[in-house]
Amino acid sequence: MSVEQPDMPELKIESGSGLQTSVEPLQLGKRLREIRQSLSLTLEEASQKTGLARSTLSKIENEQISPTFTAVQKLANGLQIDIPQLFAKPRSTMASGRRVLTKAGAGTPHPTSTYEHELLSTDLARKKMVPFKTRVRARSFNDFGDWVRHEGEEFLLVLEGELALYTEFYEPVVMSVGDSMYYDANMGHALVSLSEKDALVLWIAAR
Amino acid sequence: MSVEQPDMPELKIESGSGLQTSVEPLQLGKRLREIRQSLSLTLEEASQKTGLARSTLSKIENEQISPTFTAVQKLANGLQIDIPQLFAKPRSTMASGRRVLTKAGAGTPHPTSTYEHELLSTDLARKKMVPFKTRVRARSFNDFGDWVRHEGEEFLLVLEGELALYTEFYEPVVMSVGDSMYYDANMGHALVSLSEKDALVLWIAAR
DNA sequence: GGGAAAAGTTTCCTATAGGCTAATTTATTG
DNA sequence: CAATAAATTAGCCTATAGGAAACTTTTCCC
Structure with missing residues:
Protein backbone atom coordinates (compact mmCIF):
# COMPACT_ATOMS: atom_id res chain seq x y z
CA MET A 1 0.00 0.00 0.00
CA SER A 2 1.12 3.50 -0.41
CA VAL A 3 0.10 6.07 2.14
CA GLU A 4 1.69 9.45 1.88
CA GLN A 5 3.52 10.69 4.93
CA PRO A 6 1.39 8.67 7.32
CA ASP A 7 2.78 10.27 10.41
CA MET A 8 5.03 12.96 11.79
CA PRO A 9 4.20 16.63 12.13
CA GLU A 10 4.70 18.37 8.85
CA LEU A 11 8.08 19.95 8.50
CA LYS A 12 7.16 21.81 5.36
CA ILE A 13 5.75 25.27 5.36
CA GLU A 14 2.40 23.79 4.47
CA SER A 15 0.38 24.54 1.41
CA GLY A 16 -3.05 23.30 2.34
CA SER A 17 -4.20 20.31 0.38
CA GLY A 18 -4.70 21.76 -3.08
CA LEU A 19 -2.12 21.02 -5.71
CA GLN A 20 -1.34 24.68 -5.95
CA THR A 21 1.87 26.47 -6.68
CA SER A 22 1.03 28.91 -3.90
CA VAL A 23 3.96 29.05 -1.49
CA GLU A 24 7.52 30.13 -2.23
CA PRO A 25 7.53 33.90 -2.20
CA LEU A 26 11.08 33.59 -3.47
CA GLN A 27 11.69 36.65 -5.61
CA LEU A 28 14.46 35.40 -7.82
CA GLY A 29 14.58 38.58 -9.88
CA LYS A 30 14.84 40.84 -6.89
CA ARG A 31 17.51 38.63 -5.47
CA LEU A 32 19.56 38.81 -8.64
CA ARG A 33 19.28 42.54 -8.82
CA GLU A 34 20.55 42.87 -5.29
CA ILE A 35 23.49 40.71 -6.10
CA ARG A 36 24.36 42.54 -9.28
CA GLN A 37 24.10 45.89 -7.58
CA SER A 38 26.14 44.74 -4.63
CA LEU A 39 28.86 44.00 -7.15
CA SER A 40 28.24 47.46 -8.59
CA LEU A 41 27.82 46.13 -12.06
CA THR A 42 25.67 47.76 -14.73
CA LEU A 43 23.34 45.62 -16.77
CA GLU A 44 25.78 46.00 -19.63
CA GLU A 45 28.69 44.67 -17.61
CA ALA A 46 26.64 41.86 -16.21
CA SER A 47 25.60 41.10 -19.75
CA GLN A 48 29.20 40.71 -20.83
CA LYS A 49 30.09 38.53 -17.89
CA THR A 50 27.14 36.23 -18.28
CA GLY A 51 26.56 36.17 -22.00
CA LEU A 52 22.92 37.09 -21.54
CA ALA A 53 21.44 40.11 -23.29
CA ARG A 54 21.06 43.36 -21.43
CA SER A 55 17.35 43.38 -22.06
CA THR A 56 17.01 39.81 -20.93
CA LEU A 57 18.67 40.59 -17.65
CA SER A 58 16.34 43.50 -17.16
CA LYS A 59 13.32 41.35 -17.81
CA ILE A 60 14.53 38.70 -15.41
CA GLU A 61 15.23 41.19 -12.66
CA ASN A 62 11.78 42.66 -13.11
CA GLU A 63 10.17 39.25 -13.06
CA GLN A 64 8.77 39.69 -16.53
CA ILE A 65 10.13 36.36 -17.62
CA SER A 66 11.07 33.18 -15.83
CA PRO A 67 14.67 32.32 -16.63
CA THR A 68 15.51 28.82 -17.81
CA PHE A 69 17.88 26.78 -15.76
CA THR A 70 20.61 27.32 -18.33
CA ALA A 71 20.14 31.05 -17.97
CA VAL A 72 20.45 30.74 -14.22
CA GLN A 73 23.65 28.78 -14.67
CA LYS A 74 25.12 31.48 -16.86
CA LEU A 75 24.14 34.04 -14.29
CA ALA A 76 25.66 32.08 -11.44
CA ASN A 77 28.77 31.39 -13.42
CA GLY A 78 29.33 34.88 -14.68
CA LEU A 79 28.65 36.58 -11.38
CA GLN A 80 30.33 33.99 -9.19
CA ILE A 81 27.18 33.07 -7.35
CA ASP A 82 26.71 29.82 -5.54
CA ILE A 83 23.48 28.38 -6.88
CA PRO A 84 22.18 26.79 -3.69
CA GLN A 85 22.87 30.06 -1.94
CA LEU A 86 20.94 31.87 -4.60
CA PHE A 87 17.83 29.93 -3.75
CA ALA A 88 18.40 29.92 -0.03
CA LYS A 89 15.77 31.56 2.08
CA PRO A 90 16.16 35.25 2.94
CA ARG A 91 18.53 34.38 5.78
CA SER A 92 17.40 32.92 9.06
CA THR A 93 14.28 34.85 9.92
CA MET A 94 14.95 34.11 13.53
CA ALA A 95 16.26 37.51 14.45
CA SER A 96 19.59 37.29 16.17
CA GLY A 97 19.10 36.84 19.85
CA ARG A 98 15.84 34.98 20.12
CA ARG A 99 15.06 32.05 22.29
CA VAL A 100 12.07 30.03 23.34
CA LEU A 101 11.63 28.09 26.54
CA THR A 102 9.23 25.19 26.71
CA LYS A 103 8.37 23.89 30.15
CA ALA A 104 8.07 20.16 30.63
CA GLY A 105 4.75 18.95 29.30
CA ALA A 106 3.88 22.33 27.87
CA GLY A 107 4.51 21.50 24.24
CA MET B 1 38.89 38.44 29.71
CA SER B 2 38.13 37.24 26.28
CA VAL B 3 38.63 33.68 25.23
CA GLU B 4 37.57 32.63 21.76
CA GLN B 5 35.11 29.80 21.56
CA PRO B 6 36.01 28.62 25.04
CA ASP B 7 33.92 25.53 24.79
CA MET B 8 31.85 23.34 22.54
CA PRO B 9 33.03 20.75 20.03
CA GLU B 10 33.89 22.34 16.74
CA LEU B 11 30.93 22.68 14.46
CA LYS B 12 33.10 23.20 11.43
CA ILE B 13 31.79 25.78 9.07
CA GLU B 14 32.10 24.49 5.56
CA SER B 15 33.52 26.76 2.87
CA GLY B 16 31.01 29.40 3.92
CA SER B 17 30.88 31.86 1.06
CA GLY B 18 34.08 30.88 -0.66
CA LEU B 19 34.63 31.95 -4.21
CA GLN B 20 32.67 29.48 -6.16
CA THR B 21 34.52 29.45 -9.44
CA SER B 22 34.10 27.48 -12.62
CA VAL B 23 31.42 25.39 -14.19
CA GLU B 24 28.59 23.38 -12.73
CA PRO B 25 28.28 19.89 -14.13
CA LEU B 26 25.12 19.72 -12.08
CA GLN B 27 22.88 17.16 -13.72
CA LEU B 28 19.56 18.57 -12.74
CA GLY B 29 17.59 16.06 -14.74
CA LYS B 30 19.34 13.08 -13.29
CA ARG B 31 18.89 14.52 -9.87
CA LEU B 32 15.18 14.94 -10.38
CA ARG B 33 14.77 11.45 -11.68
CA GLU B 34 16.48 10.04 -8.63
CA ILE B 35 14.19 11.98 -6.38
CA ARG B 36 11.06 10.98 -8.22
CA GLN B 37 12.05 7.34 -8.24
CA SER B 38 13.02 7.40 -4.59
CA LEU B 39 9.46 8.47 -3.93
CA SER B 40 8.34 5.65 -6.19
CA LEU B 41 6.24 7.92 -8.32
CA THR B 42 5.51 7.35 -11.99
CA LEU B 43 5.82 10.21 -14.42
CA GLU B 44 2.04 10.35 -14.48
CA GLU B 45 1.76 10.70 -10.72
CA ALA B 46 4.51 13.26 -10.62
CA SER B 47 2.69 15.09 -13.37
CA GLN B 48 -0.45 15.30 -11.29
CA LYS B 49 1.41 16.48 -8.23
CA THR B 50 3.36 19.14 -10.04
CA GLY B 51 1.00 20.27 -12.76
CA LEU B 52 3.66 19.69 -15.41
CA ALA B 53 2.97 17.45 -18.40
CA ARG B 54 4.20 13.89 -18.37
CA SER B 55 6.17 14.53 -21.48
CA THR B 56 7.74 17.64 -20.08
CA LEU B 57 8.93 15.77 -17.04
CA SER B 58 10.44 13.11 -19.23
CA LYS B 59 12.32 15.67 -21.28
CA ILE B 60 13.59 17.44 -18.22
CA GLU B 61 14.81 14.23 -16.68
CA ASN B 62 16.58 13.32 -19.90
CA GLU B 63 18.14 16.74 -20.15
CA GLN B 64 16.47 17.42 -23.45
CA ILE B 65 15.16 20.74 -22.25
CA SER B 66 16.20 23.21 -19.59
CA PRO B 67 13.30 23.86 -17.24
CA THR B 68 12.27 27.42 -16.49
CA PHE B 69 12.42 28.59 -12.96
CA THR B 70 8.65 28.42 -12.69
CA ALA B 71 8.83 24.79 -13.72
CA VAL B 72 11.42 24.13 -11.07
CA GLN B 73 9.18 25.75 -8.51
CA LYS B 74 6.27 23.54 -9.46
CA LEU B 75 8.54 20.54 -9.23
CA ALA B 76 9.83 21.50 -5.82
CA ASN B 77 6.39 22.29 -4.58
CA GLY B 78 4.71 19.18 -5.85
CA LEU B 79 7.40 16.78 -4.76
CA GLN B 80 8.19 18.49 -1.49
CA ILE B 81 11.72 19.31 -2.46
CA ASP B 82 13.71 22.03 -0.87
CA ILE B 83 15.03 24.14 -3.72
CA PRO B 84 18.44 25.02 -2.28
CA GLN B 85 18.92 21.38 -1.50
CA LEU B 86 18.03 20.50 -5.04
CA PHE B 87 20.95 22.48 -6.31
CA ALA B 88 23.26 21.51 -3.52
CA LYS B 89 26.50 19.89 -4.58
CA PRO B 90 27.34 16.21 -4.47
CA ARG B 91 24.21 15.00 -2.77
CA SER B 92 24.37 14.80 1.01
CA THR B 93 27.49 12.76 1.52
CA MET B 94 25.52 10.72 3.94
CA ALA B 95 24.43 8.23 1.32
CA SER B 96 20.72 7.71 1.49
CA GLY B 97 20.05 5.03 4.01
CA ARG B 98 22.75 5.48 6.59
CA ARG B 99 22.33 5.47 10.28
CA VAL B 100 24.43 5.40 13.40
CA LEU B 101 23.48 3.98 16.75
CA THR B 102 25.18 5.19 19.90
CA LYS B 103 24.63 3.13 23.02
CA ALA B 104 24.13 4.94 26.30
CA GLY B 105 27.46 6.15 27.60
CA ALA B 106 29.30 5.10 24.49
CA GLY B 107 29.74 8.53 22.99
C1' DG C 1 5.95 -16.60 -25.92
C1' DG C 2 1.97 -13.54 -26.81
C1' DG C 3 -1.15 -9.99 -25.59
C1' DA C 4 -2.60 -6.28 -22.53
C1' DA C 5 -1.60 -2.63 -19.55
C1' DA C 6 1.50 0.64 -17.73
C1' DA C 7 5.53 3.51 -17.95
C1' DG C 8 8.32 6.14 -20.71
C1' DT C 9 9.67 8.56 -25.15
C1' DT C 10 8.98 11.17 -29.33
C1' DT C 11 6.39 14.13 -32.45
C1' DC C 12 4.09 18.20 -33.46
C1' DC C 13 2.10 22.51 -32.21
C1' DT C 14 1.69 26.67 -29.37
C1' DA C 15 3.48 29.67 -25.86
C1' DT C 16 7.19 31.96 -24.18
C1' DA C 17 12.20 32.82 -23.28
C1' DG C 18 15.95 35.31 -25.10
C1' DG C 19 18.52 38.25 -28.63
C1' DC C 20 18.94 42.54 -31.29
C1' DT C 21 18.01 47.35 -32.14
C1' DA C 22 16.12 51.49 -31.08
C1' DA C 23 13.18 54.55 -28.52
C1' DT C 24 11.72 56.17 -23.93
C1' DT C 25 12.20 56.81 -19.16
C1' DT C 26 14.73 57.30 -15.04
C1' DA C 27 18.75 58.36 -12.33
C1' DT C 28 23.56 61.04 -11.90
C1' DT C 29 26.27 64.74 -12.11
C1' DG C 30 28.30 69.13 -13.30
C1' DC D 1 18.77 72.80 -15.81
C1' DA D 2 21.43 70.67 -19.17
C1' DA D 3 24.00 66.65 -20.39
C1' DT D 4 25.01 62.05 -19.94
C1' DA D 5 24.64 57.38 -18.45
C1' DA D 6 21.98 53.68 -16.91
C1' DA D 7 17.70 51.21 -16.91
C1' DT D 8 13.37 49.98 -18.84
C1' DT D 9 10.27 49.27 -22.70
C1' DA D 10 8.81 48.10 -27.39
C1' DG D 11 8.90 45.81 -31.70
C1' DC D 12 10.28 42.03 -34.06
C1' DC D 13 12.60 37.73 -34.74
C1' DT D 14 14.46 33.08 -33.55
C1' DA D 15 15.16 29.37 -30.38
C1' DT D 16 13.24 26.50 -27.27
C1' DA D 17 10.17 25.14 -23.25
C1' DG D 18 5.78 23.00 -22.24
C1' DG D 19 1.35 20.64 -23.42
C1' DA D 20 -1.55 16.95 -26.02
C1' DA D 21 -1.45 12.94 -28.25
C1' DA D 22 0.79 9.35 -30.89
C1' DC D 23 4.19 6.08 -30.56
C1' DT D 24 7.58 2.81 -28.36
C1' DT D 25 9.34 0.21 -24.69
C1' DT D 26 8.88 -2.28 -20.54
C1' DT D 27 6.32 -4.94 -17.27
C1' DC D 28 3.38 -8.46 -15.98
C1' DC D 29 0.09 -12.04 -16.39
C1' DC D 30 -2.04 -16.08 -18.54
Missing part, protein backbone atom coordinates in the same frame (compact mmCIF):
# COMPACT_ATOMS: atom_id res chain seq x y z
CA THR A 108 1.91 21.36 21.52
CA PRO A 109 0.30 17.91 21.34
CA HIS A 110 -0.03 16.25 17.96
CA PRO A 111 -1.53 12.77 18.25
CA THR A 112 -1.69 10.18 15.48
CA SER A 113 -2.64 6.54 15.45
CA THR A 114 0.80 5.22 16.16
CA TYR A 115 2.66 8.11 17.77
CA GLU A 116 1.83 10.89 20.13
CA HIS A 117 3.97 13.89 19.42
CA GLU A 118 4.53 16.85 21.66
CA LEU A 119 6.03 19.60 19.60
CA LEU A 120 8.55 21.68 21.51
CA SER A 121 9.23 25.33 20.75
CA THR A 122 6.46 26.07 18.30
CA ASP A 123 6.56 29.78 17.97
CA LEU A 124 9.91 30.34 16.37
CA ALA A 125 9.49 30.58 12.66
CA ARG A 126 11.86 29.03 10.17
CA LYS A 127 13.86 26.96 12.53
CA LYS A 128 16.62 24.71 11.28
CA MET A 129 15.44 21.98 13.59
CA VAL A 130 12.07 20.74 14.76
CA PRO A 131 12.24 19.13 18.18
CA PHE A 132 9.54 17.04 19.77
CA LYS A 133 8.95 14.45 22.40
CA THR A 134 7.13 11.40 21.16
CA ARG A 135 5.24 8.70 22.96
CA VAL A 136 5.44 5.56 20.86
CA ARG A 137 2.19 3.66 20.88
CA ALA A 138 2.80 1.19 18.10
CA ARG A 139 3.41 -2.33 19.35
CA SER A 140 4.08 -3.97 16.03
CA PHE A 141 5.46 -2.93 12.71
CA ASN A 142 2.15 -3.78 11.11
CA ASP A 143 0.59 -0.79 12.81
CA PHE A 144 2.11 1.28 10.05
CA GLY A 145 0.74 1.61 6.56
CA ASP A 146 4.14 2.21 5.12
CA TRP A 147 7.51 3.64 5.97
CA VAL A 148 7.74 7.17 7.19
CA ARG A 149 10.09 8.95 4.88
CA HIS A 150 11.01 12.53 4.09
CA GLU A 151 13.82 14.93 3.35
CA GLY A 152 16.39 15.67 6.00
CA GLU A 153 18.05 13.98 8.88
CA GLU A 154 16.86 12.95 12.28
CA PHE A 155 18.29 12.34 15.68
CA LEU A 156 16.50 10.53 18.43
CA LEU A 157 17.23 9.70 22.02
CA VAL A 158 15.33 7.22 24.14
CA LEU A 159 14.01 8.82 27.31
CA GLU A 160 11.83 6.03 28.66
CA GLY A 161 11.09 2.40 27.91
CA GLU A 162 12.57 0.16 25.30
CA LEU A 163 11.84 0.13 21.63
CA ALA A 164 12.81 -1.11 18.21
CA LEU A 165 13.75 1.20 15.39
CA TYR A 166 12.88 -0.29 12.04
CA THR A 167 14.72 1.12 9.10
CA GLU A 168 14.73 0.32 5.46
CA PHE A 169 17.84 -1.55 4.25
CA TYR A 170 18.80 -2.62 7.77
CA GLU A 171 17.74 -4.96 10.51
CA PRO A 172 15.65 -3.38 13.27
CA VAL A 173 17.64 -2.17 16.28
CA VAL A 174 16.66 -2.46 19.90
CA MET A 175 17.19 0.71 21.87
CA SER A 176 17.07 1.37 25.61
CA VAL A 177 17.05 4.51 27.74
CA GLY A 178 20.02 6.70 26.87
CA ASP A 179 20.65 5.17 23.47
CA SER A 180 20.52 7.51 20.54
CA MET A 181 20.36 7.23 16.80
CA TYR A 182 21.23 9.56 13.97
CA TYR A 183 19.93 8.73 10.52
CA ASP A 184 18.91 9.93 7.12
CA ALA A 185 15.17 10.49 7.13
CA ASN A 186 14.94 9.68 3.44
CA MET A 187 15.42 6.14 4.53
CA GLY A 188 12.11 4.63 5.59
CA HIS A 189 11.80 4.41 9.34
CA ALA A 190 9.33 3.53 12.09
CA LEU A 191 9.36 3.04 15.85
CA VAL A 192 7.78 0.26 17.85
CA SER A 193 7.60 0.04 21.61
CA LEU A 194 8.85 -3.22 23.10
CA SER A 195 7.82 -2.62 26.69
CA GLU A 196 4.38 -2.84 28.21
CA LYS A 197 4.11 0.89 28.56
CA ASP A 198 4.56 3.33 25.72
CA ALA A 199 8.15 4.33 25.07
CA LEU A 200 9.18 7.95 25.15
CA VAL A 201 11.75 9.48 22.83
CA LEU A 202 13.16 12.87 22.10
CA TRP A 203 13.07 13.40 18.39
CA ILE A 204 14.71 16.11 16.38
CA ALA A 205 14.37 16.58 12.67
CA ALA A 206 16.51 18.87 10.55
CA ARG A 207 15.98 19.89 6.98
CA THR B 108 33.03 10.31 22.46
CA PRO B 109 34.03 12.22 25.59
CA HIS B 110 35.13 15.80 25.21
CA PRO B 111 35.87 17.36 28.60
CA THR B 112 36.47 21.06 29.24
CA SER B 113 36.77 23.07 32.39
CA THR B 114 33.12 23.88 32.70
CA TYR B 115 31.36 21.24 30.67
CA GLU B 116 31.82 17.59 30.00
CA HIS B 117 30.54 16.75 26.56
CA GLU B 118 29.78 13.33 25.24
CA LEU B 119 29.53 13.57 21.49
CA LEU B 120 26.88 11.26 20.06
CA SER B 121 27.12 9.77 16.58
CA THR B 122 30.60 10.80 15.56
CA ASP B 123 31.21 8.87 12.43
CA LEU B 124 28.65 10.32 10.10
CA ALA B 125 30.22 13.02 7.99
CA ARG B 126 28.50 16.20 6.99
CA LYS B 127 25.66 16.01 9.39
CA LYS B 128 23.16 18.80 9.65
CA MET B 129 23.09 18.43 13.40
CA VAL B 130 25.66 17.71 16.08
CA PRO B 131 24.12 16.01 19.10
CA PHE B 132 25.77 15.56 22.45
CA LYS B 133 25.01 14.97 26.08
CA THR B 134 26.62 17.42 28.40
CA ARG B 135 27.34 17.30 32.08
CA VAL B 136 27.33 20.84 33.39
CA ARG B 137 30.03 21.39 35.96
CA ALA B 138 29.96 25.14 36.25
CA ARG B 139 28.42 26.36 39.49
CA SER B 140 28.56 30.07 38.82
CA PHE B 141 28.55 32.30 35.81
CA ASN B 142 32.01 33.46 36.73
CA ASP B 143 33.40 30.10 35.80
CA PHE B 144 33.20 31.27 32.21
CA GLY B 145 35.66 33.55 30.54
CA ASP B 146 33.08 34.93 28.20
CA TRP B 147 29.92 34.03 26.38
CA VAL B 148 29.89 31.01 24.17
CA ARG B 149 28.74 32.17 20.80
CA HIS B 150 28.75 30.78 17.25
CA GLU B 151 26.82 30.35 14.03
CA GLY B 152 23.65 28.31 13.99
CA GLU B 153 20.86 27.34 16.29
CA GLU B 154 20.70 25.11 19.31
CA PHE B 155 18.17 23.05 21.13
CA LEU B 156 18.64 21.68 24.57
CA LEU B 157 16.65 19.48 26.90
CA VAL B 158 17.31 19.00 30.58
CA LEU B 159 17.78 15.32 31.44
CA GLU B 160 18.89 15.57 35.06
CA GLY B 161 19.25 18.20 37.74
CA GLU B 162 18.34 21.82 37.64
CA LEU B 163 20.21 24.60 35.99
CA ALA B 164 20.23 28.17 34.83
CA LEU B 165 20.65 29.17 31.21
CA TYR B 166 22.29 32.54 30.91
CA THR B 167 21.77 34.30 27.62
CA GLU B 168 22.82 37.65 26.33
CA PHE B 169 20.00 40.21 26.12
CA TYR B 170 17.81 38.25 28.52
CA GLU B 171 17.50 37.35 32.16
CA PRO B 172 18.82 33.89 33.04
CA VAL B 173 16.19 31.14 33.05
CA VAL B 174 15.88 28.32 35.51
CA MET B 175 15.27 24.96 33.90
CA SER B 176 14.25 21.62 35.39
CA VAL B 177 14.10 18.09 34.05
CA GLY B 178 11.99 17.95 30.90
CA ASP B 179 12.26 21.64 30.10
CA SER B 180 13.71 22.50 26.76
CA MET B 181 15.04 25.58 25.05
CA TYR B 182 15.54 26.55 21.45
CA TYR B 183 17.73 29.51 20.69
CA ASP B 184 19.98 31.30 18.29
CA ALA B 185 23.55 30.33 19.07
CA ASN B 186 24.84 33.65 17.84
CA MET B 187 23.44 34.99 21.04
CA GLY B 188 25.92 34.51 23.86
CA HIS B 189 24.97 31.65 26.14
CA ALA B 190 26.21 29.61 29.08
CA LEU B 191 24.88 26.96 31.44
CA VAL B 192 25.24 26.79 35.20
CA SER B 193 24.15 23.93 37.42
CA LEU B 194 21.98 24.92 40.37
CA SER B 195 21.89 21.59 42.13
CA GLU B 196 24.58 19.95 44.22
CA LYS B 197 25.30 17.40 41.56
CA ASP B 198 26.19 18.22 38.00
CA ALA B 199 23.23 18.77 35.70
CA LEU B 200 22.83 16.73 32.55
CA VAL B 201 21.45 18.07 29.30
CA LEU B 202 20.95 16.86 25.78
CA TRP B 203 22.34 19.44 23.42
CA ILE B 204 21.91 19.66 19.71
CA ALA B 205 23.51 22.23 17.46
CA ALA B 206 22.58 22.89 13.85
CA ARG B 207 24.23 25.05 11.27
